[in-house]
Amino acid sequence: MALTQKQKKRWSLVILLVGMPVYVVVAVTILNLLGRPPIWVELLVYLVLGLLWAVPFKSVFMGVGRGDPDEEIDDRG
Numbered sequence: 678m679a680l681t682q683k684q685k686k687r688w689s690l691v692i693l694l695v696g697m698p699v700y701v702v703v704a705v706t707i708l709n710l711l712g713r714p715p716i717w718v719e720l721l722v723y724l725v726l727g728l729l730w731a732v733p734f735k736s737v738f739m740g741v742g743r744g745d746p747d748e749e750i751d752d753r754g
Contacts, residue, residue: 688737700730
């Protein structure tokens with residue numbers, strides 16, 4: 678089922694405003710429970726996790742900044 682442009686915008690807001698903070702808190706908590714690794718390992722883990730979260734949501738974020746292609750354009754100026 679394909680999402681409409683309006684649905685994509687709403688879901689992207691939910692993901693960024695609710696899901697992202699939860700993801701960050703969980704990632705930091707898990708890393709702290711395992712013990713503080715060397716700074717370069719910690720940096721590498723945060724870099725990988727920072728990129729990894731977006732992979733499942735790629736289809737939601739694609740084209741969110743563009744206008745709705747189904748919307749009629751008024752050429753009257």
